[in-house]
Amino acid sequence: MTAALQPPLPSHPLLRLRLAPRGGLPHHIDGAWWPHSYDLLAELPRLLAGLPRTWGHISSVTVNGATWSATPGRMLVFNQVVRLRRSTAASAPHTVCLLAPNRGRWDLLVVPPDTAQDTAEPLMAAAAGGDT
Template sequence: MVTTLQPHLPPLPLLRLRLASPGPLPRAIDGAWWPSSYDLPTELPRLLAGLPRAWGHITSVTVNGTTWTTAPGRMLVLNQVVRLHRATAVSAPHTICLVAPSRGRWDLLVVPPGTPPDAAESLMAAAAGVDN
């Protein structure tokens, strides 16, 4: 009898995402995402995999250029090319913009990775709330 040992892989962190309910009017913020780090090549595939299918294929992502670590100009995510843009405007330093052609644009509040859980939950609830 041959026994093969598989290395124990740690589980992936849960996707910490809260989306606002769809409504009749556009929203300034469509929800909140609390990534585990500012490493976009690691965090983005998990985010995109957890989005609603109705949002379609996200082809363009814009993040604050001073907040996130260096990332390539494009990435292969879920067998699709995603273009990454790094904005330097300070108007929305804690947001990520997701665009799917002919489907729409969604802006998510990015809760900083080191935020204490109670504060992060409050921010996420507020961003996904009716009155954001």
């Protein structure tokens, strides 16, 4: 099944994303994303739109299967197909993995949507600082 989505409207909540600086040593976590819900069909287009252009076209996204609401096997985001994979790995329950052909792989810490701001902000800062 493929879901077609339109670009988010300006009335949607702002993207909450912090990325680790590139260069130097590789990071275990490349940043943090704090979505507004567990609805991947609503949240993923905002995330992909906010990523650096140098990351290229994200063609595959792996999320924790137990965490996110039901998702199709692929979806159309900004006229490009993105394959969605669900992992059951207990080692990474709060991460999302983004793959771009010939560009790289990025792993983001996912801060649960219902996390209080005073708890979420230090988690995001630590992930962006490479301290995780």
